[in-house]
Amino acid sequence: MTWDxxxxxxxxxxxxxxxxxxxxxxxxxERPLEEGLAxxxxxxxxxxxxxxxxxxxxxxxxxxxxxxxxxxxxxxxxLDQTAxxxxxxxxxxxxxxxxxxxxxxxxxxxxxxxxxxxxxLKQSARFQAQGVYLPYWTYDAxxxxxxxxxxxxxxxxxxxVPVMVNGKLQMQSRQVRKIRWVPAWGKRDDVYDDVIVHAxxxxxxxxxxxxxxxxxxxxxxxxxxxxxxxxxxxxxxxxEAGWQHAKEHIVRTQSSRCGADVPGDxxxxxxxxxxxxxxxxxxxxxxxxxxxxxxxxxxxRVLINGQSARVQGQAPLSRPKVVLxxxxxxxxxxxxxxxxx
Numbered sequence: 424m425t426w427d428x429x430x431x432x433x434x435x436x437x438x439x440x441x442x443x444x445x446x447x448x449x450x451x452x453e454r455p456l457e458e459g460l461a462x463x464x465x466x467x468x469x470x471x472x473x474x475x476x477x478x479x480x481x482x483x484x485x486x487x488x489x490x491x492x493x494x495x496x497x498x499x500x501x502l503d504q505t506a507x508x509x510x511x512x513x514x515x516x517x518x519x520x521x522x523x524x525x526x527x528x529x530x531x532x533x534x535x536x537x538x539x540x541x542x543x544l545k546q547s548a549r550f551q552a553q554g555v556y557l558p559y560w561t562y563d564a565x566x567x568x569x570x571x572x573x574x575x576x577x578x579x580x581x582x583x584v585p586v587m588v589n590g591k592l593q594m595q596s597r598q599v600r601k602i603r604w605v606p607a608w609g610k611r612d613d614v615y616d617d618v619i620v621h622a623x624x625x626x627x628x629x630x631x632x633x634x635x636x637x638x639x640x641x642x643x644x645x646x647x648x649x650x651x652x653x654x655x656x657x658x659x660x661x662x663e664a665g666w667q668h669a670k671e672h673i674v675r676t677q678s679s680r681c682g683a684d685v686p687g688d689x690x691x692x693x694x695x696x697x698x699x700x701x702x703x704x705x706x707x708x709x710x711x712x713x714x715x716x717x718x719x720x721x722x723x724r725v726l727i728n729g730q731s732a733r734v735q736g737q738a739p740l741s742r743p744k745v746v747l748x749x750x751x752x753x754x755x756x757x758x759x760x761x762x763x764x
Contacts, residue, residue, distance in 0.1 A: 425652025426519075426648055426649055426651045426652060426653065428518060428520060428554070429521060429522040429524075429525075431518075433648055433651060454514075454703060454705065456666060456702040456703065456704055481624075481657040481659070510657055510658065511658075511662065511706050512645070512706070513558075513645040514705035514706050515642040515643060515644055515645050515705060515708075516643060516649055516707060516708040517641050517642055517708070517709050517710055517729075517730055518643065518710065519554050519653070519710040519712075519729045520710065520730050521729075521732065523712075525732065526552050526712040526714060526727050526732070527714070529727055529732045529734055530714055530727065530734055530736075532734075533734040533736075552712050552713070552714040552727075553654065553713050553714075554710065554712055555625075555653065555654040555656060555710075555711050556649075556653065556655040556656065556709065557621075557622075557623045557631070557708065557709050557710075558622040558623055558656055558657065558658035558659075558707075559619055559620060559621060559622055559706075559707050559708070560658075560660075560662065560665035560669070560704055560705070560706060560707075561617045561618060561619050561620070561704065561705050561707060562618045562665070562669040563616050563617065563702070563703040564669075564699050565612070565614055565699070566613045566614075566615065566673060566677055566697055566698070567611075567698045567700075568611050568677045568680075569610045570611075570681035570684065570685075570695045570696070571606070571607070571692075572606075572685045572690045572691065572692055572693040573604045573606060573607070573690060573692045574604070574605050574606070574686050575602040575603070575690060575691065576602065576603045576687045577601070577602060577688045578600075578603055579599065579600055580598070580601055581596050581598060581599075582597060583595070583596050584596075602688075602689065604691075605687075607686055607687070607690075609681070611684060613680065615673055618669045618673065619636075619637070619639065620660065620668045621660070622658035622660040622661075624659035625656050626711070626726065630735060634711075634727075634731075634733050634734075634735050635731055635733040637709045637728070637730050637731075639707070641730065642707060645707075645708070649708075655708055658706070662704065662706075666702070673699065674695075674697060677695055677697050678693070678695050681693065681695045709729070709730070710728075710729025711728065711729050712726070712727035713725075713727075714736075
């Protein structure tokens with residue numbers, strides 16, 4: 424049986440039997456950071472592991488599922504390897520919200536809205552879509568910050584300065600801005616919930632950001648059934664490295680927030696001392712559709728956010744349309760120059 428995201432069930436494609444996958448059961452656990460070595464390992468379901476020799480991504484395939492190319496970069500340099508049973512088990516998951524049909528429809532709508540693309544692309548593209556779960560960490564923390572800075576307050580004085588007017592030197596008065604610096608200090612307390620850290624090697628973090636991110640409020644407790652018939656990438660950034668990344672984000676954010684607390688018109692020498700406590704984490708899986716389509720003998724890859732259906736990807740340019748656009752721009756510039764004369 425494989426999981427059907429459209430019907431929210433496990434389904435057998437041979438006998439049409441279905442089995443409900445309850446989303447409301449269980450509890451999403453957030454663990455103290457020091458418990459990183461004491462949690463369940465593996466995905467709780469029989470898997471095979473494939474590693475791409477080009478991009479380095481490691482994909483877990485359920486049961487008898489096979490793969491001859493990389494779901495992310497398209498390389499055929501994929502190698503069977505022993506599944507990493509020591510990988511931390513996900514605490515929760517955002518299941519794929521829709522199936523292949525909606526994913527393909529989202530890509531067709533995206534293609535239809537692109538400029539300078541071949542008209543034939545809208546009808547001729549043939550899609551091959553694969554659903555995959557990407558690994559992430561989330562971190563919660565309480566932060567106390569003590570800050571100090573020099574607060575600058577603007578004031579203005581009148582000064583008389585020499586100015587050349589019609590070739591003659593004249594003395595004129597003007598307002599000159601000055602800054603009065605005074606010491607300032609303060610403190611603040613903040614709570615961070617679900618600072619999300621990308622742990623994938625198959626998809627660049629910048630590209631995921633362009634897909635619009637994910638709503639972690641939709642997380643449900645992890646169940647192995649959600650992976651039946653689908654792929655899941657193993658995390659490459661581990662728990663500790665993920666926390667260092669999250670901590671850097673927290674420190675930058677606290678510096679910005681403390682800077683906003685400094686009174687006056689400007690500031691200098693801002694110093695922030697942070698105390699970070701009650702750090703908790705969870706390992707989660709988030710959904711993505713990776714789609715390849717072929718046009719004019721070339722393959723193009725597209726990513727679809729498995730929660731929001733937002734699309735990012737590659738598409739060919741139409742040379743005739745590009746040439747017409749350049750000619751139109753040159754014509755417009757020529758008309759502007761002609762009228763200017």
